[in-house]
Amino acid sequence: MALLNLGILAHVDAGKTSLTERLLFDAGELGVLGSVDAGSTRTDSLEMERRRGITIRAAVASFRLPGVTVNLIDTPGHPDFIAEVERALSVLDGAILVVSAVEGIQAHTHVLLRTLRRLGLPTLFFINKTDRRGARPGEVRAQLTELWDRPVLCGSAITGDGIDGLTHAITTLLPYAPEQSDAPLNARVFKIERAGVGPSVRSRAAVGRSDGARIAYARIHAGTLHVRDRLAQGRVTGLRVLDRVVRSATAGHIAVIRGLRTVRVGDQLGDTTGDAPAYFPPPTLESVVVAEDRGAVYAALTQLAEQDPLIGLRRDPLSVTLYGEVQQEVIAGTLAEEYGLHVRFSKPRIISVERVTGVGEHTVVIGAGPFLATVGLRVEPGSGFGIEVEPGSMPAAFFTAVEQSVRDGLAEGPHGWQVLDARVTLIRNGYLARQSHSHGTFDKSMSSTAGDFRQLTRLVLAAALARAGTRVCEPVHHLELELPADTLPAVLPVLAGLGGTVLDTHVPGRRATLSAELPAARVQELRRRLPGLTHGEGIVEATFDRYSSR
Template sequence: MHLLNLGILAHVDAGKTSLTERLLHAAGIIDEIGSVDAGSTQTDTLALERQRGITIKSAVVSFPVDDVTVNLIDTPGHPDFIAEVERVLGVLDGAVLVVSAVEGVQAQTRILLRTLRRLGIPTLVFVNKTDRRGARDTGLLSELAERLSAPVVPMGTVTGLGTRAAAFHEGTVTADVLAEHDDDLLAAYVEGTLTPGRVRAALRALTGRALVHPVYFGSAATGAGVPELVSGIKELLPAAEGDPEGPLSAAVFKVERGPAGEKIAYARVFSGTLRTRDRVPHGDREGRVTAIGVFDHGTDVRHESVPAGRIARLWGLTDVRVGDSLGVPRKEYGRFFAPPTLETVVVPGPATDRRSLHLALTRLAEQDPLIGLRHDEVRQETSVSLYGEVQKEVVQATLADEYGLQVTFRETTPLCVERPAGTGAAAEFVKKDANPFLATVGLRVEARPPGTGVTFGLGVELGAMPYAFFKAVEDTVRRTLRQGLHGWEVTDCAVTMTHCGYCPRQSHAHQGFDKSMSSTGHDFRGLTPLVLVEALRRAGSRVHEPMHRFRLEAPADTLGGLLPVLAARRAVPQTTQTRGGRCVLEGVVPAAQVHGLEQRIPGLTRGEGEWESAFDHYAPVVHGAVPERPRTDHNPLDRKVYLLNVTGRTGA
């Protein structure tokens, strides 16, 4: 049996969950089509999803198409939950991108297709809501090609557009777009020897390589165009690959808690076969699989094993995390989307137990690692990183509904980073000056280009001391760089160990090992932060704030009122175009100003303004005071305070 792991993606409210319902109904999995508004859909199972009418967590459901078993993954459309989409992309064989025939290409539509193309994931486009007033077809095809910068191939035409009678009629595929990517097809086209079979074969091949994207029109509400889309899914998207006899390799893309609080991992198996009672390495840990659920005909059925190509739910892996590889690690994709750029402090209500709140937030972070908990022991505060205000509201409602914990939040602030301004070096030597640790550590910090992250290297011989001490230094360097001179995470730098030294295992005569005379990992972990921050001081660091790239389309006669507001919010238009009675501004704006602008745009544009923005880069803070972030560590910036916290004394 052929398998296909299919993702349904879209900008929020394009109708992706409704399309999922229609596909399940067409396959005979459900008897009645659920309603997003009524909260009765198959894949939106969380109470909060049903209340809000949006998808928050990815969900998996299986259905057959003739001899193909499709594991369909419904993903969130709201940009605040893009991390949930990111985790799914790495396990897909193909995707359907849903676009509204009324609203057309929206901010998230562009981000999603750009990412799908970059990853080479074969993608069909389904233009939904052709039955709605204001629906477009020909004009929308031009918009898809222009604004998505992607080759699209219309698979037919629409009649009755904008009415409940709207219908999709599959037609002959034209070869012009295909010929741009297939030289043999182009030659046959020029020679007049092209056949429909040759065109169809080229369409399959080019779609499978994510070079072109077939476009279907229809309506999830009426079912128009859905049978043709199902045929396209079967014919044009490639089946899952993988050798069930090969070494085990799987990826965990979702973790949830069961009714008894047990962890359940969702994993795609790429190679080999996973069986119950198998001991499975994942990350630097290991666990035993106690039960397996394989998705089949709308539900998951208990099985003793799951082979390559399938998606399963796994019980027993108590320490598993989202993103873990099971068995042989797979090649990492890296990050597909931007990291969260906002942060807020969680404020417990009067009757909320802080320990219970910390446990609940930890469990939420298990399911979404990018929540990024940051606990401040001194102030007894916990911060979470976020994509936007809707995500903050969802966290608040989840804590109340699932854990009975009432919380509020402080004002959302931008999540900045620090970058070294130059090069700096520092060293402390064992038994010299005021070094209280039995360790020698020298470090050099150098600035690197934006986007390169942090690297750690050795400028000393690897055999100069036990490997465990080098590992202690590297781990501590990475942990210390989470808080730079101004409290923000330090990135885009190279750290090199320039000096090292230790005291070998020693003891008094006729006595056992005496750690007061011999170096331990604690010495290197204790000294490294002092050396690193001194090197960073000498290099200097600059705070960079997150910047969004924005696109604003509005009536041209509202430009006079818009520009002063944009300027006040530090938005810098870089290009301006006029199209008839409308103008299009594109530029950059600090992430901290985006929410305020989103609230002002409707009033400034008579409700006709279209705003879209997404994280683009970090830029040095040049306006106002340099933002500081309270430290949560032992503060190596203050040597006396640090040593008092770490060693109980202030000097050697």
Template sequence: MGIVAHVDAGKTSLTERLLYAAGVVDRVGRVDDGNTRTDSMDLERKRGITIRSAVVSFTLGDLPVNLIDTPGHSDFIAEVERALSVLDGAVLVISAVEGVQPQTRLLMRTLDRLRIPTLLFVNKIDRVGARYDDLLADIRRLLTPAAVPMASVAELGTRAASVELLDVRRAELGELLAERNDAFLERYLEDADVDHAGELCRQVARSAVHPVYFGSAMTGVGVPELIGGIRTWLPRATGSPDDELRARVFKVERVDAGQKLASARILSGTLAARTPVAVHPVDGPQYQTRPSGIEVYGDGARRPADRVEAGQIVALRGLKSIRIGDQLGVRTQQVGQLFAPPTLETVVSARDRVRLFQALTQLAEQDPLIRVRKADDITVSLYGEVQKEVIASLLASEYGVEVTFSETTPIHVERLDGVGAAVRTMADSLWTAGVGFRVSPVAEGIEYVLEVELGALPRAFHTAIEETVRQTLHQGLCGWEIPAVRVELTHTEYDSAGTVAADFRRLVPLVLMQAVAEAGTTVLEPLNHFELDVPTDTVSRILAHVAEHRGVVTQATQTHVEGTIPAATTHAFESHLPTLTRGEAVLTTTFHSHQPVAGPPPTRPRTDGNPLNEKQYLLHLNRSV
């Protein structure tokens, strides 16, 4: 089960309250006091926010629960994405005061898309300004029309606030369930005594209906009712220990002496320590390995285990090459990327560039969306400014590297303008290989298609070609990634006596980039969607401020402004808001789309030796050798 929310809605406080109810802790920790169980990093306790997902296991009655507490700040959305890939159910926390916020909407859309059964918990009902009826209306309008209140609230907005469960058999719920199941509708019309609870359970399991609970994580009011809802409505894990092993890695961290510790969900089957297991990387060929040790989460801690089975979350040691997203045992369908990749990057500087690069590379293992590039400078990708502080803190505390950052700049991408093709035969190649490609634009993703006979080339060579194609597309004509393209392999040649995979790895960038150059590319910049709440008397100034930063307003009221703004100007736009609004502005931004850059396209230093210049590329290869 995952607990997800917009930042400051009370996720970690709710986790503490659940741990207390389960008897794992004897007192409820407070985020403000820095003594919560799941926020273990010094920086998490200092800032009062969750940065890395944390796993804790306990039992609620006869129900074993593996709970994943996720970050709420949008800068750490990648942590949330990895947790969602292993959940049976979720609790989405909403503040009764702040209500539905942009991150709340993003999370609900994603949970719905993945069909993850979800309960909603409206927190902070004891706070001044807490809402019930109009908040339910907002939830139904902005999140899901199938929200079902499971409790009423008395003395809302006071320290004496309390909840009382509503009757599951009430007409409002029956009608909602009947709207979503024709078979139930027939039974409902014939017999008012039909099984409401059973039907609600089935509809929650397929993410068609979402029960809404109310309470306060700080005082504990409403939490027993939520626990009852978790036990009753969220579906239990169905994987069998007798099936083939299927497991997914969702977290990797460095522990004692730099050893990797990989957290994985066992979806089905069993896994034993020191026995061989197949690993299916996110990208790359399958390989065999064996965990040197296994620890299982239980009763609020981790304990060693020789054997684990379906339904458990485990920590695996001794898997040197393991990465987030890798699968163990039998491969299952990969969950595609749920949230937009980072749109910003910054140059990182330190006295010892070698140690800095090694440390950043290890951090990128724990967060694959933080890409590290080493050209003239070392750069890392970011979701926002808060990540700079986190990265600096981690580098200093865990690796002893003090760093400084340059100004954050946007990460552009390139889009193909048309179709291009190129071929190099063995006769005109410097290596014992020949290859040809055709490239064309697509809406999203990389489509790699074979237009040659699969058996005409050894499988190892096909693997080398595809891996090199995907790597080459990280840098287009101007040095930016080409994230959406169809690549057709149209020609292959090799010598059975002399060709090696390295021949194809060296040749592919030259031919592929020649095809891309023929197609041409346009450089695009990232565009953010913003929502801004401001005092009424400042709206006119804000509208002018949006225009100054190349933003476009799509909706405006007396206190609320929405629109789009380039990522390049978002930080400057935000930094002036306190002055313009007397410090009362509330701004949230999320990635929206990409748009063509106005004026000369920006370029990025290359790290691949520049296959667009054959002489320069060959010199780069010789230096590498």
């Protein structure tokens, strides 16, 4: 039977989870139709998803239509989780974009439209909630066809109206997964879960004991994956396809894989020739985590970062990087509900970086401090780590310790931010070998260790960075605004007052589009003010563009 990997996307509250539930119910996969309001839907399995009525993690469910088996992927609708949506899109054959007949096209709908167009993903449009008071399907249909000329379907996920037409379109208008089972294995991991992690996990030790219990979801693009296959991420110990335990999974399938101990979201499995890693704009917010058991919280956050690699961590102070405050609330709730760890977050701050502005050197020799090591470093604009001493002048472990300590040290520059675009070179080194006494024994206290080099390197690097000098650079976002043309005179001066720069303006009719740049720190203020400036009709899409000096 043919396969189709189908995603459902929408602005939050447009009804995509209800539509997922309806499709599963009508196909006979569910005995009872679940409800988002009641927290009884199949794909919102997390307690927080049920309580808040939003999708946080992409979920997979399968059902059968005439001639085709559909793997249905329900994706988050909130902008804070756009990276989760992008990961899901990378494994799809087609998509359904859900738009509410009441609210119409919303800000995040435009983001999804642009993403679908960029990826060239075959898409059906479904106008939902036609049964609700205030529904205006004809007007919304006209808006959609103006933006993207496609066949547009209407109905209600709650009542089932229009679902037969949608399922017919799924089987006749969307392309099925290509069959490439004879090719080398090529698969992409888009979701990771952990088995057996719940509220009983109360300590750092307990968190560590669950370290091997990863369950990876991967779309197989080509080839065949077998139980007992050895991959770079580990050995496959179990496979599921379409809720069935299997010995192998072929191209087109979504495979649920056990046994990959080092796997992370975004990993390619098998032949990765020609595959470019997925790019996601970096988070621009950071919040300090306040907790009693910092070790247990750090261990739990490390596991959450495996499920979402865009959660960045720092140990000192313990902090996480974020896309928005809703994501922060979700992380706190997940720590409480799945790990039994209660934390508080500081108010998020904008993440800046540092760039080296000059050249600085510093050297500390054996005898000038408590460390039995000599380290000299030069810092300058550029990238990478270099060596200007003889490669055999000290044990390889000491060179490794210096290089690793340099990489760790660049995570925090003189102003407290990560240092980018820095070239660090080892220009002097020395160590103390074990000294033999007359009676033939060794005095281990008089020999250099890798620890000496790690600790001294951090100090020398900090001094060299201070001498070279760094400048703080803040994130700048690229903006795409859509607004009524007659509100441009009100919006432009406000944008300029916030430090923005207009790049392009296009006024084809009653609505205008505007491209601009704006410091990330001012984006939320623009979002707050835009509705009042545009009669509630202004839409802004902001994406990270670059770092710029203050």
